[in-house]
Amino acid sequence: MSILINKNTRLIVHGITGNEGxxxxxxxxxxxxxxxxGMTPGKGGEWVVNGKIPVxxxxxxxVETTGANTSCIFVPARFAADSIxxxxxxxxxxxxxxxxxxxxxxxxxxRNYLDQKKSRLVGPNCPGLLTPGESKVGxxxxxxxxxxxxxxxxxxxxxxxxxxxxxxxxxxxxxxxxGIGGDPINGTNFIDTLTMFESDPQTEKVVMIGExxxxxxxxxxxxxxxxxxxxxxxxxxxxxxxxxKRMGHAGAIVEGGSGLAADKIKALQAAGVxxxxxxxxxxSLLF
Amino acid sequence: MKLHEYQSxxxxxxxxxxxxxxRVATTPDEAxxxxxxxxxxxxxxxxxxxxxxxxxxxxxxxxxxxxxxxIATQILAMEIKGLPVRKVLVDEAASISKEIxxxxxxxxxxxxxxxxxxxxxxxxxxxxxxxxxxxxIKTHIDPLLGLKDYQTRGIAIGIDLPKxxxxxxxxxxxxLWQAYQECDATLAEINPLVITGDNRLIALDGKMLLxxxxxxxxxxxxxxxxLDVEAPAEVEARKYGLTFIKLDGNIGCMVNGAGLAxxxxxxxxxxxxxxxxxxxxGGGAGSDKVAAAMRIILTDPNVKAVLLNIxxxxxxxxEVARGILVALDEVKPKxxxxxxxxxxxxxxxxxxxxxxxxxxxDTLVDAAKKAVAAVNPESVGRYSK
Numbered sequence: 001m002s003i004l005i006n007k008n009t010r011l012i013v014h015g016i017t018g019n020e021g022x023x024x025x026x027x028x029x030x031x032x033x034x035x036x037x038g039m040t041p042g043k044g045g046e047w048v049v050n051g052k053i054p055v056x057x058x059x060x061x062x063v064e065t066t067g068a069n070t071s072c073i074f075v076p077a078r079f080a081a082d083s084i085x086x087x088x089x090x091x092x093x094x095x096x097x098x099x100x101x102x103x104x105x106x107x108x109x110x111r112n113y114l115d116q117k118k119s120r121l122v123g124p125n126c127p128g129l130l131t132p133g134e135s136k137v138g139x140x141x142x143x144x145x146x147x148x149x150x151x152x153x154x155x156x157x158x159x160x161x162x163x164x165x166x167x168x169x170x171x172x173x174x175x176x177x178x179g180i181g182g183d184p185i186n187g188t189n190f191i192d193t194l195t196m197f198e199s200d201p202q203t204e205k206v207v208m209i210g211e212x213x214x215x216x217x218x219x220x221x222x223x224x225x226x227x228x229x230x231x232x233x234x235x236x237x238x239x240x241x242x243x244x245k246r247m248g249h250a251g252a253i254v255e256g257g258s259g260l261a262a263d264k265i266k267a268l269q270a271a272g273v274x275x276x277x278x279x280x281x282x283x284s285l286l287f
Numbered sequence: 288m289k290l291h292e293y294q295s296x297x298x299x300x301x302x303x304x305x306x307x308x309x310r311v312a313t314t315p316d317e318a319x320x321x322x323x324x325x326x327x328x329x330x331x332x333x334x335x336x337x338x339x340x341x342x343x344x345x346x347x348x349x350x351x352x353x354x355x356x357x358i359a360t361q362i363l364a365m366e367i368k369g370l371p372v373r374k375v376l377v378d379e380a381a382s383i384s385k386e387i388x389x390x391x392x393x394x395x396x397x398x399x400x401x402x403x404x405x406x407x408x409x410x411x412x413x414x415x416x417x418x419x420x421x422x423x424i425k426t427h428i429d430p431l432l433g434l435k436d437y438q439t440r441g442i443a444i445g446i447d448l449p450k451x452x453x454x455x456x457x458x459x460x461x462x463l464w465q466a467y468q469e470c471d472a473t474l475a476e477i478n479p480l481v482i483t484g485d486n487r488l489i490a491l492d493g494k495m496l497l498x499x500x501x502x503x504x505x506x507x508x509x510x511x512x513x514l515d516v517e518a519p520a521e522v523e524a525r526k527y528g529l530t531f532i533k534l535d536g537n538i539g540c541m542v543n544g545a546g547l548a549x550x551x552x553x554x555x556x557x558x559x560x561x562x563x564x565x566x567x568x569g570g571g572a573g574s575d576k577v578a579a580a581m582r583i584i585l586t587d588p589n590v591k592a593v594l595l596n597i598x599x600x601x602x603x604x605x606e607v608a609r610g611i612l613v614a615l616d617e618v619k620p621k622x623x624x625x626x627x628x629x630x631x632x633x634x635x636x637x638x639x640x641x642x643x644x645x646x647x648x649d650t651l652v653d654a655a656k657k658a659v660a661a662v663n664p665e666s667v668g669r670y671s672k
Binding site for chain 1: 393395396398399400413429430431468471473498500501503504530532534542543544545546547548549550552553554555556557562565567570598599600601629630631650651652
């Protein structure tokens, strides 16, 4: 078992004919992900990745023809909100948006629209998901994790790779890795993911990687204290970040005294979470 | 991106929000002329992007155009919190009978815009939130529906606004909502919104913050950016699509990915060093970007060592290695450089730079320790685990 993606994932890639879309589709196919369709308006009828994947003009047509149930979005920020709406309206159940830099008001509209729909959004501004040995949706390098019992959820990309890699070096594996993204408004948060890990039989332990900005880690701490039976280990990035500066991620900012790493660490520790002082310390806290 | 008061108020005015008569001056003569056009009694307001202008003496009343020129001379010579005053706003002086706060901002936790108002206007809203939070009335706005009149009426009632002002208050709130939405603001604030002696509502001061990610659809607003508030290196970095933030330490950092970049700063500190900057070269950075990043880091004279930490995902380590070689050739750095390349094409990358005179590291801890040791051998291992 795993969460969100597995062998039954049938993926459609938005922006499949773009540079990034094509590169990562090729990587996903090589990993074993079942990429059933691509979507680029105006390029319907073409076939890509050695003629194996059909391209459609709309997600609706792709879903009707291929039975796609998951989508991965690589389109530029100015078109990304439209892509999310399109996927949701075509009945896609899991939408993974890699795109960085979507205007925050677009995301507020998207999120409030999706709240009335059945689709789940992961991201935006995220590396996507990886279920080692089964499927990967997004850009997480497939070879840096092996199957196992650790669930990983993170707001960051490369920092997550560090953790996966540190686990792999010790021959420890991962059930699913979920990159929830570095934007202030996202589709899936820590609590959503922790809930799924808690009920996933394969997942026995959880790593949660947070960073400065917002109060999602504090809320997650409260959830962990009240609802999690599985042990959680955490790391929070940005202890040395100055206040009022956006640290690369749109959501990584300490504002008006809120969003500090120290507060998050305190809340997590109070909830019984072991917090690593640096990412390479995580495995020793897990096992 | 922050807008100046005069820019914010001009935008508000376009959305039907009443503002005082006034114009911007860059010289005392201009200020004097504007004051005499306005009939003499004016307020001279420094236009700098920091709070506390009033306390610093950057906002003053002039009783006639002559005095307006004198005051403008003084204010235009000021520096407020390190920023030079290059412009003053000369506004007609209003008679104030009551000050109100009205603002719209993003509520991250609620995932909706929130409109806030307070009868304690003229004070920073954070201050009101700290001392008398009960005076702040909030209402969340459905981003798909927009602000509704009944919500604004609810706010008017909440702040005890007399009912003869409700109609114009709704008009102002709707204008503010439209400005917030159409400009992709993250904050649109009138503070204070005043009731004048002759019973009008006027936006005496205004502030807008814009979403940098949305500037692509507002080229006119993007041009309003004031570069005075940003360090030159940050401006330079933006040209190359790099995120750079200057800090006070002496170990320069170049990292791919924001989370890992923050972590790299944190771990340097953990092992007794001080990071000189935050620098995210972003995903998929090519050699030109890496070279630009290296140049920017080394322009800081405080930098005594550089730590390059690259975990290749989309970013390919061989590409980064090529960039490093270009940069080394170009800037000929005199400080030690610690390099850690892991992930996609790391092997090729390491091979490419093996000839160059750099210190290589395997793990994050190893890299941090080596960088700290390069700067100050004695300080390493303050933290040992």
